[in-house]
Amino acid sequence: MTAQLIDGNALSRQIRAEVAQRAAALTEGGHRPGLAVILVGENPASAVYVRNKVKACADAGLHSVLEKYEATMTEAELLARIDALNNDPTIHGILVQLPLPGHIDDHAVIEAISPLKDVDGFHVASAGALMVGETGFKACTPYGCMKMLESIGMKDLRGKHAVVIGRSNIVGKPMAMMLLAANATVTVCHSGTADLGHHTRQADVVVAAVGKRNVLTAEMVKPGAVVIDVGMNRNDEGKLCGDVDFDGVKEVASWITPVPGGVGPMTITMLLVNTIEAAERAAAQRA
Numbered sequence: 001m002t003a004q005l006i007d008g009n010a011l012s013r014q015i016r017a018e019v020a021q022r023a024a025a026l027t028e029g030g031h032r033p034g035l036a037v038i039l040v041g042e043n044p045a046s047a048v049y050v051r052n053k054v055k056a057c058a059d060a061g062l063h064s065v066l067e068k069y070e071a072t073m074t075e076a077e078l079l080a081r082i083d084a085l086n087n088d089p090t091i092h093g094i095l096v097q098l099p100l101p102g103h104i105d106d107h108a109v110i111e112a113i114s115p116l117k118d119v120d121g122f123h124v125a126s127a128g129a130l131m132v133g134e135t136g137f138k139a140c141t142p143y144g145c146m147k148m149l150e151s152i153g154m155k156d157l158r159g160k161h162a163v164v165i166g167r168s169n170i171v172g173k174p175m176a177m178m179l180l181a182a183n184a185t186v187t188v189c190h191s192g193t194a195d196l197g198h199h200t201r202q203a204d205v206v207v208a209a210v211g212k213r214n215v216l217t218a219e220m221v222k223p224g225a226v227v228i229d230v231g232m233n234r235n236d237e238g239k240l241c242g243d244v245d246f247d248g249v250k251e252v253a254s255w256i257t258p259v260p261g262g263v264g265p266m267t268i269t270m271l272l273v274n275t276i277e278a279a280e281r282a283a284a285q286r287a
C-alpha cells in the first residue's frame with residue numbers, strides 16, 4: 001500500500017484564492033488588509049521565510065510592510081515599534097519573526113502585540129482563547145494541519161485517536177487543543193515519553209512536531225493512519241526533510257504530508273487567513 005499525498009501547495013492555492021477574494025472585497029470597501037513583518041538581525045533562514053511571507057501577501061492582494069532592523073536593536077526600540085503598529089489603522093496583523101537575537105526577550109515582545117493583531121496566534125490571550133473555545137487567532141502551523149485534515153474529509157475526529165509528538169507552545173500544545181476541539185481523543189508525547197511507538201501505533205492521526213529526523217518510522221505507524229509532518233530539518237545531503245521517515249511510512253499510512261510542499265506552505269496560508277480575518281473584524285468595528 002502506498003499513501004496518498006496531502007498536497008500543501010495545492011490546498012494553499014485553493015485557500016489563497018479565497019483569501020484574495022476577501023482581500024479584494026475589503027480593499028473595495030476602503031479597508032485594504034495590511035500585515036507588518038518585523039525581522040531583527042541577519043538569520044539567513046529567517047530572511048528566506050520572511051521574503052516568502054511578503055510575496056504571499058502580494059500575490060493575494062494584501063498590503064504588507066517589511067521592517068528590517070540590525071541585530072543590535074534594543075528590546076525597548078522593538079517594543080516602541082510594536083506600540084506604533086498596534087496603533088496604526090492600516091495594519092491588521094503584526095508578525096515578529098522568531099528567533100530574535102538573544103538579548104531580546106521573545107515573550108515580552110509577543111505579549112506587547114495587540115491580541116487583535118496577533119496573526120501568529122502566539123500571544124497568551126490567543127492561546128487562552130483557543131483553550132477555552134473563544135474567538136482568537138489560531139497558531140498558523142497547527143491551524144494549517146487542521147485544514148489539511150479537513151481537506152481529506154477529517155474535519156470531525158469523533159472516535160479517532162490523535163497522537164501529537166512534541167509539546168511546543170507554537171505547535172504541539174495548540175495542535176492538541178485544536179484536535180480536541182475537533183472531538184479527537186488526544187495523546188501528547190514528548191521527550192519524556194517512555195515508549196513513543198506504543199502510543200503512535202494506537203493512532204488514527206499522528207502529528208510529528210519535534211524538529212528531529214526519523215522520529216516516526218514505519219513500524220511505529222498503524223496501517224491506514226494519517227501522518228502529518230511538521231518537521232523542517234536538513235538531511236546529510238543538505239536536503240529539506242521532515243520528522244517522518246517518509247519513504248518507509250508512506251508504505252503504511254493512508255495519507256501523508258510531504259516536506260517540502262506540505263505543512264510549510266499551509267503555515268503561510270493560515271497567516272494570510274488570520275490577517276484577512278483581523279482586517280474584516282477591524283472593518284466591522286469601524287462600520
Ligand SMILES: Nc1nc(=O)c2c([nH]1)NC[C@@H]1CN(c3ccc(C(=O)N[C@@H](CCC(=O)O)C(=O)O)cc3)C=[N+]21
Pocket residue numbers: 048049052095096097098099120140232240259260261262263264265266267268
Ligand atoms: N513569528 C514567526 N512566525 C512563523 O510562522 C515562523 C517564525 N516566526 N519563525 C520561523 C518559522 C518557520 N516558518 C516556516 C513557514 C513556511 C515554511 C515553508 O513554506 N517551507 C517550504 C519550503 C521552504 C524552503 O524550501 O526552504 C515547504 O515546506 O514547502 C517554512 C517555515 C514560519 N515560522
